Amino acid sequence: MRISDPKLIAAITALGVEHKVGVSLAQKTSLEIGGTSDVLVIHRHESLPELIHLLKESSVPHRFLGGGSNVLLPDGELPWLILQLARQEPDVRFEGNNVYVDCASDLGRTVTTCAKHDLGGMEGLIGVPGSIGGALRMNAGAYGTQIGTFVREVKIFRAASGQIETLTGSEINFEYRHTSFALDDIMLTVRLELPSKPYSEILQGIRICNEKRRASQPLNQKSAGCIFKNPPGGSAGRMIDELGLKGHSVGDARVSDRHANFFINAGHATAADMLALIADVRRRVREKYGVELEEEVIVWKAP
Numbered sequence: 001m002r003i004s005d006p007k008l009i010a011a012i013t014a015l016g017v018e019h020k021v022g023v024s025l026a027q028k029t030s031l032e033i034g035g036t037s038d039v040l041v042i043h044r045h046e047s048l049p050e051l052i053h054l055l056k057e058s059s060v061p062h063r064f065l066g067g068g069s070n071v072l073l074p075d076g077e078l079p080w081l082i083l084q085l086a087r088q089e090p091d092v093r094f095e096g097n098n099v100y101v102d103c104a105s106d107l108g109r110t111v112t113t114c115a116k117h118d119l120g121g122m123e124g125l126i127g128v129p130g131s132i133g134g135a136l137r138m139n140a141g142a143y144g145t146q147i148g149t150f151v152r153e154v155k156i157f158r159a160a161s162g163q164i165e166t167l168t169g170s171e172i173n174f175e176y177r178h179t180s181f182a183l184d185d186i187m188l189t190v191r192l193e194l195p196s197k198p199y200s201e202i203l204q205g206i207r208i209c210n211e212k213r214r215a216s217q218p219l220n221q222k223s224a225g226c227i228f229k230n231p232p233g234g235s236a237g238r239m240i241d242e243l244g245l246k247g248h249s250v251g252d253a254r255v256s257d258r259h260a261n262f263f264i265n266a267g268h269a270t271a272a273d274m275l276a277l278i279a280d281v282r283r284r285v286r287e288k289y290g291v292e293l294e295e296e297v298i299v300w301k302a303p
């Protein structure tokens with residue numbers, strides 16, 4: 001979506017929000033799939049209430065994009081203006097076992113920064129791509145660790161109230177790859193409470209998780225991580241593998257040879273290719289196992 005109303009552009013700029021015209025969003029996602037749109041980069045959290053109010057008043061459809069590592073965007077000109085948060089400086093602040101992290105920060109980098117301060121617990125999350133905000137929204141997890149365990153407080157922009165609010169950890173439900181945040185809430189800052197652990201011990205845990213991940217996941221390819229959630233008690237990857245679907249493709253969208261629940265962009269895959277592959281695999285799993293797989297990746301469907 002392009003915005004051209006000079007009055008609206010002037011009001012946006014007056015808030016200190018940066019307006020980028022006709023951005024290729026494929027560059028902003030790990031799948032490297034997605035069309036184009038204008039992007040608004042928000043440098044100060046405080047400008048959000050007024051900015052969103054302005055956009056609503058002007059009937060401009062908008063969506064917030066985080067780290068782009070767990071999302072499938074549509075092809076062509078997107079029907080939404082895209083909002084992104086600029087990382088705040090400093091992005092991590094320590095107070096004893098409490099860590100205040102800017103939600104635009106990279107998850108992996110945060111895990112290692114905390115390790116250097118002898119704060120551990122999040123070793124399993126090393127190698128999970130994306131931002132802290134995205135990890136919070138999805139309750140990212142790996143190797144027995146979920147980020148929700150450590151969350152004590154989250155500052156968010158609440159779309160429902162149009163205000164910035166602070167929620168305590170107990171006010172948020174963290175489930176398997178699901179939280180009680182509303183779809184249009186924007187994560188701003190989080191306070192994590194992490195257990196003390198010597199750096200060398202944390203590093204050892206990080207190494208083990210990195211090795212496990214390297215051995216089983218296609219890390220150097222364009223993907224959005226696992227495409228489907230695991231069904232209760234089962235493994236989507238194992239079922240897809242057992243169906244002999246590794247390497248199965250639609251256009252350049254392909255089931256990874258390394259991990260069958262990773263669908264990769266093997267060249268110039270479009271969203272249409274990827275959606276067709278998702279639908280095809282889901283149908284085959286349903287027919288063979290009677291299980292309806294649910295997407296883990298967030299699919300942005302154009303109206």
Ligand code: EPU
Binds near residue numbers: 225
């Ligand atoms: N398996 C196969 N073939 C495959 C892939 C897996 O037979 O192609 C088998 C494995 O041998 C294993 C079982 O399936 O016995 C489970 O596989 P794995 O240990 O790789 O774990 P997963 O359940 O497929 C989950 C998360 C990953 C996370 C890993 C490690 C989901 C959907 N996936 O994968 O998270 O990294 O555990 O903890 O919950 C993600 O969220 O995007 C993601 C990749």
